Amino acid sequence: MPTISSFDWEKGAWAAEQTTSDTGKEVIKISIAGDWAPIRMFKEIMETSPESVYGDLLPILRSTDLSIANLESPLSDRGAPVFKSGAVFKGEQRHIKALKAVPFDVVTLANNHVFDYGLDAFEDTLDVLNRNHVQWTGAGMSIKEAAAPLVINVKDTKIAIVNFSEGEDLTFAGKGPGVMGWDLSKVEDTIKALQSKVDFIIVISHCGIEYIPFPPPYVARAFQKMVRAGADIVIGHHPHVPQGIQFYKNTPIIYSLGNFAFYQPTDLYYRKLGYLVNLGINKDALVSLELVPYKIHDLGLSCVKGAELKPFRDKFKEISLPLQDDKHLEVAWDGFLHFYGIEGFFNEISMIMEKIKTEPQKGAAMFRNRLTTRQHYHHWKDFLTHIVEGKLDSSPEWSRRLIKEWLTRKTDDHKNTG
Template structure:
């Protein structure tokens, strides 16, 4: 199984001994990608030339026996935007062709946008997915449906996908429809229950702080808990930038794949980068792991050019090494709290108060989400604790520099090519 020392940091890959001698008939090729939404500049491209948005990644996607993507918006021709903390997204039902053109086999729905246009739009999304034979997991019309793992058979190999999120804006399933929320005991029990009958378990979670290079400690603890429960790989979405890889007791954990087919109108460099995960598995174990980095452009995606790869992998290793032990991870998190600082806290509080004055429902949704979602709870709790204890500004320089780079570094021409 992969370890820190056996992972090839120059290629972003690992292969088990003897894997090359196995027959393809007994191997499943799995491709896991990040956030996908037919919005902004990608909206028309996905409608008019759906395959083109994937650029030269399309052959990689098509070669998979099982391909997964995070559907980060409803697909509906109806509905009105809900009041929530962040932006609201919606694609239309004809945008399904941008999924079927690959085709993607599975979409994960446990995220903070699938209910952006309410329950009817969510129902429309399930309908259009079902009509086009795209399987889904991570949300549902009941908590039982939302929490149910998806099990697929690929070449006789039983693969399970377990999907959960933080349930932002009170969207976690309960007595009503919703996403699979942050119930770690329930997720852990699910993994343990299916472990004996499943060959390979993929856990995908939507969580964490956006735009920074490291996961908060509560996310790392949760992902390690899933690995201990029996997950074969753990994947993170939501930060919209690439984060590193950890090998926890030989279980690979990718904390954030970054954006995929998800366009953001920005010149910030790391929001224009992502990577997908290619796996080869058989009934016994993981055989290989390959990370494929790409850039995000106005016209779609493209694999990083050969001359760009050494720089990407060097930086990827730099943000991955601190994930391997608690002390370094806590230092990385402290660096973010230090960088955010008192001014960041003042700015955020002031923004919310002003929004409550000018748009009461929107402002109330923003403040409510700060109080009810773990990413904001841990952010503010840990920041205020550092302030109380007088050690806010004692973080190591290396962590602050990486935080600043991820939040401020801008593209320069073809830098992301």
């Protein structure tokens, strides 16, 4: 069973010990990727040269029996942008060819962008996925559809994918369409009900604070609940940067894969890094886990290789070790609250207030999201509580150092690679 002590940090991998009873059992290979969207620099490439965007990751993705990515935008030729807190994204229906180029078998839809162009564009997205035989989960025309797990039979092994998110900007499904939101009890019940029906349960969640190396405690607690409910692996994305791995009750929890085929116009180093999770499973259990890191360039992706690989592995270990106990995880979060500081809070509030004056609907959406989404609620609540209790400066040096590195290191800065 996977544990922190049996994970090979130099290889970024774990493999179960083979026994005589394992002989002859077929291993199913699964690849799980992070955020995918035909936007910005990748918009034209995904239309004109869809295979090239994946670079030397393409043969790795094609070598698996099941491939999964997070579709971080609608695919539609119509619709209008909604008023929301953050950026709005949209690909066109023709960009489906870039999903089919791998081909990805499944996309998760529980995220904060799939409703960026309204209901018509969302319906178009489901239509183009269905017509091209790409299965999906995590959103729908009702809460029943959004909450439904996807069960796939691969080589006579039943695999379930359970997908949920924070339902940012009030996009969670209720009486109408939406994503599967932060209803942890419902997700737990779904996992428990699946245990007697499937062989392997993958939980994928889109959540957390962007751009930092550690998950907030509320995310860690939620992911641990999923393990206790019966998940065989839990994987997160949304932070747009790599975060570490935890082994909880002999079950891997991966907090953020970082960006995948998702371009951000920045020179910040960690927003240009991500990793695939490659799994090997059989009917009985997880038998292997490998993390495949890659870089994101203007023209696509490329595997991290050679002299760059060891620094990545070392840094990944450094951000993973504090996740193995709750106390270190809490003080890692404290490091972010310290870095954010009173000035950061003041600047954020001022920016929103100014936006309300100049663009009332946009500004109101930004403020509403701060009040209604878990990540912002926990961020501000914990930050203000630390001030009240005089604890804002109580975080250890290592957490502040790593937070600063993740938020400020540039792509041409080689001073902090070891």
